[in-house]
Amino acid sequence: MTEPMVYIIGAGPGDPELVTVKGKRLIEEADLILYTDSLVNPDLFKNIKSEAVVQKSAGMDLEEIVQVMVEAAKKGKKTARVHTGDPTVYGAILEQMKKLAEEGIEAEIVPGVSSAFAAAASAGLELTVPELTQTVILTRAEGRTPMPDKEKLVDLASHQCSIALFLSATLIKKVVREFLEAGWTQEDAAVVVYKASWPDEKVVRTTLGNLHEDMRANGITKQAMVIISKAADQELIQSGTYESKLYDKTFTHGYRKGVSAHE
Numbered sequence: 560m561t562e563p564m565v566y567i568i569g570a571g572p573g574d575p576e577l578v579t580v581k582g583k584r585l586i587e588e589a590d591l592i593l594y595t596d597s598l599v600n601p602d603l604f605k606n607i608k609s610e611a612v613v614q615k616s617a618g619m620d621l622e623e624i625v626q627v628m629v630e631a632a633k634k635g636k637k638t639a640r641v642h643t644g645d646p647t648v649y650g651a652i653l654e655q656m657k658k659l660a661e662e663g664i665e666a667e668i669v670p671g672v673s674s675a676f677a678a679a680a681s682a683g684l685e686l687t688v689p690e691l692t693q694t695v696i697l698t699r700a701e702g703r704t705p706m707p708d709k710e711k712l713v714d715l716a717s718h719q720c721s722i723a724l725f726l727s728a729t730l731i732k733k734v735v736r737e738f739l740e741a742g743w744t745q746e747d748a749a750v751v752v753y754k755a756s757w758p759d760e761k762v763v764r765t766t767l768g769n770l771h772e773d774m775r776a777n778g779i780t781k782q783a784m785v786i787i788s789k790a791a792d793q794e795l796i797q798s799g800t801y802e803s804k805l806y807d808k809t810f811t812h813g814y815r816k817g818v819s820a821h822e
């Protein structure tokens with residue numbers, strides 16, 4: 560028998576086609592599928608083995624979750640632990656892997672499309688626009704989980720780069736306060752994507768000043784990605800000031816010789 564093993568698989572943001580080929584294969588080969596919450600689309604499980612056991616872990620505690628996986632893996636069952644988006648971002652996988660290791664069970668992480676990137680795609684954004692912002696911060700507002708001292712939102716926001724906020728839909732007033740304190744203005748752009756890539760997805764384009772009211776008006780209190788970024792400012796982007804030189808015919812790089820600007 561092969562060594563017991565658990566695959567921790569990123570399900571992507573919701574659209575069942577936004578899972579990796581490897582993740583899909585492992586799910587379809589699995590004997591046990593234990594999945595996290597309402598943001599994992601059960602349509603992902605359409606072509607699984609008829610005898611596969613599919614279980615939702617919402618409502619189970621860590622011990623119960625690990626016990627289910629340990630029992631299956633030790634019996635030689637192929638075990639898929641399916642997490643929303645990418646498992647390495649707010650996936651709480653560390654404690655699961657630690658407990659599995661204590662039982663002599665290895666875990667392999669299969670990455671997924673994080674909702675930060677699915678949301679940017681749904682909003683039609685490039686998160687890194689030359690000379691405007693070249694950095695993306697993935698973070699959250701401080702709620703019950705305290706933020707490390709050096710990662711307070713006001714400090715992160717002071718970089719004025721693209722910032723994607725997870726788990727923050729109910730903390731928006733506080734988010735806006737911290738961004739304004741960090742030097743952003745009421746007019747700066749924000750996009751909220753509710754249930755990115757799901758059929759009932761909503762994309763709300765707004766400003767920092769209107770963010771709270773627009774989320775409230777659209778009934779968005781959870782399952783939302785909030786992106787605050789100058790790159791979401793349509794006027795700025797349409798101005799043509801900030802465009803990559805990569806495909807510009809006067810820009811030379813290793814694979815393409817530039818055409819002289821004088822030609």
Ligand SMILES: C[S@@+](CC[C@H](N)C(=O)[O-])C[C@H]1O[C@@H](n2cnc3c(N)ncnc32)[C@H](O)[C@@H]1O
Pocket residue numbers: 572573598642643644645646647648649650672673674675677678724725726727752753754755756757781782783784
């Ligand atoms: C526990 S975190 C998991 C994040 C996940 N690992 C990822 O990479 O997207 C859950 C938060 O992710 C965000 N999220 C997950 N799926 C989403 C989706 N389809 N659309 C918008 N936000 C989503 C929301 O902010 C939600 O509160």
